[in-house]
Amino acid sequence: MWLALAVAGGATAGLGLYLLVTAFVPATPALGPALRRLHPTLAVDHPAAEHRAAPPVRVTGDWYARLSLPATDLAILDRTPQGHVLSVTLSALMGLALPVLATVFALVAGVTLPVSVPLVATLLFALGAGALAHYDMRARARQARKEFVRALCTYATLTAHQVRSGHGAVEAMERSASICDGWPYTRLRTSLLTAQLQMRPPWDELKALADRIGVVELTGFADIMRSAGNDGAQVYQTLRAQAASLRDQIRVAALEAAKTRTSKLDIPSTMMILILLVLVGYPLMTSLFSQN
Template sequence: MSLTLVMIAGGLVGAGLLLAVWLVLQPPVSGPVALAHLDAQLSRSRRHASVTADRRHQDESPRMRRLGTELADALDQRGIRLPTSLSSGLAMMGVSREIFLARCVLGAVLGFVVPVIVLAPVTALGFVSPSIPLWLMLIGAMVGLVVPVLQVVRESDERRRAFRHVVGSFLDLVAMNLAGGRGVPEALQSAAQISDGWAMTRIRDTLEAARLQGTTPWAALGALGEEVDIDELRDLSAALALVAEDGAKVRDSLTARAASMRRKALADAEGRAAARSQSMLVAQLLLCIGFLIFLIYPAVARVVG
């Protein structure tokens, strides 16, 4: 047990020395880099202050956000960016990059410490050696670091699928309002008032923010499509821009887009159902093989013996 404590103390001392060297050797920041860093901070502040359905009901710890902000600033100073797919997943879930980075670091620390906590009672009883392998703690840290990433990828895919379903209904509603003689802004606002679901609320809040900021609603929808990686919103933005600038009649096009989205969603649901059916068949086959082995094992053992 004493050796384990010595290892932990040595790791903490080494981490402190590494942090001290890192702080001393930080390069000076030039003027353009400082301005770019300030622009990035302002952009993050605007995104954080935007009213969305997810952010309204999300409780963010101030300490976690402070830690994540420091990590984000350190990454920005070195030009390190999150992958585009991961950034769009965080935007879809309504989770800020700062909270995500703080969760990753906290998960890595917990994964590093968990093997020590789990093996400490067994070590105290003398069942295992008091020296805990460093590779076991490193594996735990990697697992703790990867778990938040996998969670974001899985949940964002599910929410993006649901968001596309709502966008298809939104296209139908916009087409109906355009057919009724309303203008593009009025059609968008009226269509967004139909539902109070999280996806429609996010579209409505985006349109409201565009009205307050003085930007066009179709440009705001296109920016939302870029942020959450929804191609249908970008297509809707381009189509509505044609309506506003050239007076194009795109009501039939919007209806056709909505029908195409529903067919694509249906095909996707059928594909996922078929994949799950195949996995169930594989599980049943493995059960049958295990049962057959259980039946023939006594006879084979008797013959071999």
């Protein structure tokens, strides 16, 4: 029995060391998506190629071909479907290990359990850990999308000032993207550089980025800059209005989140008041009943 406990402990420790080492090893860059971004299918000569160049939601061609993965969430987190499936699988394996270790400790302690109990617990823990990893990715994608919208609010304001200073639409977008730091501006600079290398309009590339990561607000910004680049429209006031609208949306979302969190505090506050009433009233009630 002690041998089984030692083997299980050694396996767990080895898995932990392996995960620790792999966390610090630099990941191999995904050259395929980068090359596709730099050299997409020429949609100008072949209009039907736009549909082929769009990233599909359903992944095909590999062992995960039958999985329907959220392509926009993976794109905004800059993760591949293979990496996400691997993360979910590792989480499920970690969930499998916990009931096994608990069963081993129970056997060492002399507690006998039916075979169905550890089996059901193992399946439930594995499914729960995998689902938790998946929904954590979805939550991180929603948070990243909100962060991108906040960065876009600043980017629209900077672009408006660059346009007012006399710069052209393309130059204003490039100068504004080079001012700030952060991953949203890195994605914007990458899209603008891709458009420059392919000699394509940058607003088309920004619209493709908006469709890829699921940020609708970036599509509106690209349409505004398209009108400035093609028609020579004065877009200073339009960009300022879009930035103000984005700030209002962010403010309203923050207020709604604050109200939701405040409402969640009502339940523990009510429970605390009830507990205090019981603690104060119990001695009084016992003394009254004891006198009677």
